[in-house]
Amino acid sequence: MRFLTIKQAEKQGDGEVSLRGWIHRERGSNKFRFILLRDHTGFIQCVFEKEILGDEKFELLKTLQVESSIEVKGRIKKDERAPTGYEINADNFELIGLSDKFPIQKDQSQELLNDNRHLYLRSKKMISILKIRSTVFGAIHEYFRSQGFYEFHSPIFQATQSEGGSEVFEVNYFDKKMFLAQTWQLPAEAGIFGLEKIYTISPSFRAEKSKTSRHLTEYWHAEMEQAWANFKDIQDHGEALLKNIVKKVLDFNKEELKNLGRDEKALEPTMKKSFPRMTYTESLEILKKQGVNIEWGKDLRTVEEDILSKLYKTPIIVTHYPKKVKAFYMKESENDTVLGCDFIAPEGYGEIIGGSQREENIEEIKKRLEEQGEKPEDYDFYLDTRRYGSVPHSGFGMGVERVISWICGLENIRDSIPFPRTMTRFTP
Numbered sequence: 001m002r003f004l005t006i007k008q009a010e011k012q013g014d015g016e017v018s019l020r021g022w023i024h025r026e027r028g029s030n031k032f033r034f035i036l037l038r039d040h041t042g043f044i045q046c047v048f049e050k051e052i053l054g055d056e057k058f059e060l061l062k063t064l065q066v067e068s069s070i071e072v073k074g075r076i077k078k079d080e081r082a083p084t085g086y087e088i089n090a091d092n093f094e095l096i097g098l099s100d101k102f103p104i105q106k107d108q109s110q111e112l113l114n115d116n117r118h119l120y121l122r123s124k125k126m127i128s129i130l131k132i133r134s135t136v137f138g139a140i141h142e143y144f145r146s147q148g149f150y151e152f153h154s155p156i157f158q159a160t161q162s163e164g165g166s167e168v169f170e171v172n173y174f175d176k177k178m179f180l181a182q183t184w185q186l187p188a189e190a191g192i193f194g195l196e197k198i199y200t201i202s203p204s205f206r207a208e209k210s211k212t213s214r215h216l217t218e219y220w221h222a223e224m225e226q227a228w229a230n231f232k233d234i235q236d237h238g239e240a241l242l243k244n245i246v247k248k249v250l251d252f253n254k255e256e257l258k259n260l261g262r263d264e265k266a267l268e269p270t271m272k273k274s275f276p277r278m279t280y281t282e283s284l285e286i287l288k289k290q291g292v293n294i295e296w297g298k299d300l301r302t303v304e305e306d307i308l309s310k311l312y313k314t315p316i317i318v319t320h321y322p323k324k325v326k327a328f329y330m331k332e333s334e335n336d337t338v339l340g341c342d343f344i345a346p347e348g349y350g351e352i353i354g355g356s357q358r359e360e361n362i363e364e365i366k367k368r369l370e371e372q373g374e375k376p377e378d379y380d381f382y383l384d385t386r387r388y389g390s391v392p393h394s395g396f397g398m399g400v401e402r403v404i405s406w407i408c409g410l411e412n413i414r415d416s417i418p419f420p421r422t423m424t425r426f427t428p
């Protein structure tokens with residue numbers, strides 16, 4: 001038997017079809033049963049009549065609970081009254097997998113949904129988000145490949161920290177101390193000497209103690225590193241990458257955005273308008289006009305980023321942060337600042353990209369490592385990138401779940417990934 005997806009069957013529009021999927025909802029009487037069938041392409045109402053099915057099959061159907069899997073054979077027809085505009089007049093069905101009473105019913109607490117995450121993945125909400133997530137990952141690969149970048153991989157087990165020691169996970173590696181990668185960047189800086197333009201999408205790990213709606217301990221990190229690229233080049237790449245992601249989602253996921261109640265209009269400016277770029281110092285001026293006074297030299301906190309982000313309809317790029325709030329590898333610029341930038345998403349979704357031009361001066365890097373309590377000799381492989389024909393280079397990292405949260409308009413980053421890992425949640 002040849003099975004169609006629900007979408008294919010609707011496209012066919014009439015005649016015999018065979019479908020398979022899961023019972024999403026069911027109701028009925030002693031003569032009729034209405035089954036809302038789900039597959040990965042959508043939902044369709046199937047109408048079963050006792051007369052046609054026969055007593056035995058009809059009684060079996062009545063006992064089936066939601067999430068039982070079935071095959072359905074019948075005739076599809078347009079029906080304005082049906083929830084999706086089409087309906088199946090079923091001739092027969094086969095039970096494939098019986099379902100126990102499904103633990104997730106209507107209006108469940110968040111806690112129960114989290115405990116049953118593996119089952120919650122079948123919800124319309126999660127299916128919509130995960131389809132968008134798939135588009136986003138595809139758009140990232142497509143962007144970098146179209147720009148001539150090679151995909152390059154670095155180890156998850158790393159011998160040093162790279163983004164600040166307080167947020168690094170330590171692992172016991174045959175009685176030696178190792179760390180889970182916070183970033184791909186340091187090995188990637190060695191990679192550009194062979195490949196020049198490289199990117200990756202890989203998990204990064206942060207031992208974030210903060211229980212916020214935008215921090216995961218394991219997240220997917222899209223990073224790029226480019227030889228000969230300057231500070232402006234990577235800002236341009238970051239902007240073009242985000243535009244491409246949003247464009248692809250608007251091209252392919254209109255239906256999913258609608259399911260999530262996300263207004264497309266909130267995303268359109270990102271595709272069409274150029275992103276405002278401002279220095280950290282200028283951002284303090286803008287915040288001051290909003291009644292927020294920050295002492296020069298203090299990092300922007302979430303609250304301040306949120307105030308800034310709500311003034312614009314596209315992501316904004318804040319550049320030239322004070323040297324002391326940024327990582328050791330960022331290139332020094334005038335007045336104690338660095339050539340580092342953060343992209344801040346609109347609507348209070350926070351920092352979605354962090355990037356910089358890299359410091360070339362090996363003595364400056366060693367000094368800054370020491371200031372952070374690190375031993376420069378532990379970073380010897382990295383320092384070699386400055387010893388053997390170093391070139392100007394730059395790169396950035398994008399938090400993919402942060403971008404998905406913003407695009408989908410999610411309340412919590414947790415729902416942007418199938419199995420979220422946070423400080424308090426690590427099962428299932």
Ligand code: 4AD
Pocket residue numbers: 163182183184185206208214215216217219221223224351352353354355356395396397398399400401402
């Ligand atoms: O700003 P970060 O720490 O920058 C780096 O790791 C650089 N080495 C990247 C590079 O230049 N190659 O992290 C980059 C991005 C942030 O802008 C944020 O979007 C995301 O990673 N991110 C997180 N996303 C989810 N949960 C967390 N705990 C995150 N921490 C950072």
Ligand code: MG
Pocket residue numbers: 342351353354
């Ligand atoms: Mg950052």
